[in-house]
Amino acid sequence: MNVFPTNNSFSETLSTPSNSAAFAPSQAMGQSEFLMLLTTQLMNQDPTKPMDPTSFVSDLTQMSQLEATTELNRSVMAMTAGFQNLQLMQASSLIGKNVQAQGEIMSHTEGRTSALRLSADESLTDVKVIISDSRGVVRQLDYPGLLSRGESAFNWDGLNSDGGFAPTNNYRVVAFGYDGEGNIKPVKTIVGTQVQSVSVQPDGDMLLTLSTGERVSMKAVREIGA
Numbered sequence: 001m002n003v004f005p006t007n008n009s010f011s012e013t014l015s016t017p018s019n020s021a022a023f024a025p026s027q028a029m030g031q032s033e034f035l036m037l038l039t040t041q042l043m044n045q046d047p048t049k050p051m052d053p054t055s056f057v058s059d060l061t062q063m064s065q066l067e068a069t070t071e072l073n074r075s076v077m078a079m080t081a082g083f084q085n086l087q088l089m090q091a092s093s094l095i096g097k098n099v100q101a102q103g104e105i106m107s108h109t110e111g112r113t114s115a116l117r118l119s120a121d122e123s124l125t126d127v128k129v130i131i132s133d134s135r136g137v138v139r140q141l142d143y144p145g146l147l148s149r150g151e152s153a154f155n156w157d158g159l160n161s162d163g164g165f166a167p168t169n170n171y172r173v174v175a176f177g178y179d180g181e182g183n184i185k186p187v188k189t190i191v192g193t194q195v196q197s198v199s200v201q202p203d204g205d206m207l208l209t210l211s212t213g214e215r216v217s218m219k220a221v222r223e224i225g226a
Contacts, residue, residue, distance in 0.1 A: 092198055094195045094198060094208065094224065095195050095196065095197060095198060096194065096195065097194065097195050097224055097225065098192060098193070098194050098224075098225040099192070099193065099194070099195055099208075099210075099221050099222075099223065099224050099225065100115075100116070100117065100190050100191065100192050100221070100222045100223040100225075101190065101191070101193065101208070101210065101216050101220045101221045101222065102119070102188060102189070102190050102216065102220040102222070103189070103190075103191055103193070103210070103212070103214050103216055103220070104172050104173055104174065104189060104191070104214075105170050105171070105172055105173075105191065105193070105210075105212035105213070105214050106131075106170065106171050106172075106173050106189075106191035106192060106193060106212070107170055107191075107192060107193040107194060107211055107212060108156075108158065108166060108168065108169060108170070108171050109158075109168050110158065110165050110166065110167050110168045111158060111165050112158055113155050113156065113157050113158055114155070114156045114158060114191075114192060115153065115154075115155050115192060116153075116154050116155070116156065116173060116189060116190060116191045116192060117151050117152065117153055117154060117189070117190035117222065118143065118147060118151070118152050118154050118175055118187050118188070118189060118190075119150070119151045119152075119187065119188040119189070119190060120147050120148070120149055120150065120152075120177070120185070120187050120188075121149065121185075122149050122179060122185070123146055123147065123148050123149050123179075123180075124146070124147045124177030124178060124179060124185055124187065125146055125147070125177060125178050126142075126177060126178050127142070127143035127147045127175060127176070127177035127187060128140060128141070128142060128143070128175065128176055128177070129141040129142075129143060129154065129156075129173065129174075129175045129189075130173070130174045130175070131156060131166075131171050131172070131173055132171065132172050132174070133169055133170075133171055133172070137161070138160045138161065138166055138171060139156070139159065139160050139161050139166070140161070141154075141156065143175075143177070147177055147187070151190065151222075170211075170212045170213075173189045173191055174189070175187035175188075175189055190222050193210040193211050193212050193214075194210065194211040195208050195209070195210060195211075196209045196210060196211050197209040205217055205218070205219075206218035208220075208221070
């Protein structure tokens with residue numbers, strides 16, 4: 001039996017393209033490959049200049065630490081993704097809920113009192129709260145007495161400047177006061193509205209889209225109602 005290829009089959013074999021990727025070495029070195037490399041190095045080392053055992057142990061330790069760090073990174077990434085999914089599921093329960101969040105646009109229902117909060121960085125006097133719509137100022141209100149530093153409750157009775165009920169609509173709320181030296185200072189407002197949708201940002205922060213059109217961070221929510 002002829003075990004050698006014929007001229008034709010031999011030339012065909014040479015001309016047949018080979019899959020170089022199948023014979024390519026793995027790009028990643030694991031612990032088993034590292035140990036095999038060190039074993040080969042020990043077997044072929046110069047007997048007059050043997051390998052330092054301390055260096056061998058140090059290299060092995062570094063490889064183990066690298067593998068442990070890589071595995072830890074995978075675990076942390078998986079946990080982060082799972083935590084973000086859990087956050088999104090929990091936050092989705094806020095859709096349709098009434099909330100009080102830091103912002104300027106407030107949802108108001110005709111005939112009802114709208115509760116809001118004023119947040120000041122310092123104590124202020126002669127504080128004014130201006131409520132307006134697309135046509136202009138609807139009502140200007142005075143905060144009674146001294147507005148202390150921090151958050152303070154405040155209510156709008158829902159009446160306009162003429163004493164009639166303001167219609168159901170979104171209203172802009174702006175507040176300001178005066179410090180001890182007579183300088184005008186803005187006051188942050190925390191207003192009531194409803195959550196329309198929830199989204200998760202790449203950094204993990206939760207953004208709520210409110211019925212007023214504003215988008216605020218979950219951190220801006222102060223109170224959640226029914």
